[in-house]
Amino acid sequence: MELWYAPTSPFARKVRIATHELGLADRIRLVEVDPWTDVRLRTLNPLAKVPTLVLESGEVLYESGVLCEYLDSLTPEPHLFPAAGPQRWRALLLQGLADGASTVASRLFADERRPANQRAEAMLARFTQAIDAALRALESQALRTDSLTIGEVSVAALLGSLDFRWPERDWRAPCPRLAAWFQQLDARPSMRDTRHRLPAGN
Incomplete structure (x- = not known):
């Protein structure tokens, strides 16, 4: 998986923190971009925002909450997003x-x-x-x-x-x-x- 990020973004850092807490950091390749100038980002995310996650299938996810919930679902016992209640x-x-x-x-x-x-x-x-x-x-x-x-x-x-x-x-x-x-x-x-x-x- 590829995580397109900017090192100044709190939302990108949020996802990066999550990958470490979930033990998934070694499955993520970081792609540092400038979301204001890198035209490649717009081809992945119509909002041209970070963080943007490219899955191994080529599917693209964006918005930090969505990315974190997806990553949580990859672990044997998800815990970042508690069950209903x-x-x-x-x-x-x-x-x-x-x-x-x-x-x-x-x-x-x-x-x-x-x-x-x-x-x-x-x-x-x-x-x-x-x-x-x-x-x-x-x-x-x-x-x-x-x-x-x-x-x-x-x-x-x-x-x-x-x-x-x-x-x-x-x-x-x-x-x-x-x-x-x-x-x-x-x-x-x-x-x-x-x-x-x-x-x-x-």
Whole structure:
């Protein structure tokens, strides 16, 4: 299988974390691309977004949640996506919150780099408020450090992205419980082996 990814993408990192947690990393060939300029990606994914997964059959899957659920289905005992019931809804809700915050953070990062006369200050404020509110909501959650679900994987990808994009901003002080959880999780091999970085050549 081929995973088309960008090393700055929290959604691509989410899938890469999942492959490690599921013991599937050695079955995945990584293809680093720039989704803004690599025309090959559009031939695979009409949205030209990462992550995009090309299966051995040639079939193509995209959207990080779909990719993670597919990969989970390849293991003898899937666990990232719990079976029907409260635990499943908890995992999916955490995934939705973290993915939504990651999307907002990506927009905020891009918009902050626009010339001042092209920025919408009200939107920047709204994005910042949304991220802060998401972090406060995650602070109240009892997040796992073992038997991770897709919820915890998504939260880890979000927090790693915040550290990568804004190392000078301290999200930890107002969220000590979340910070302690992330410190423990960030030491896992799946996190160490998938660190965000600038694209090759930068």
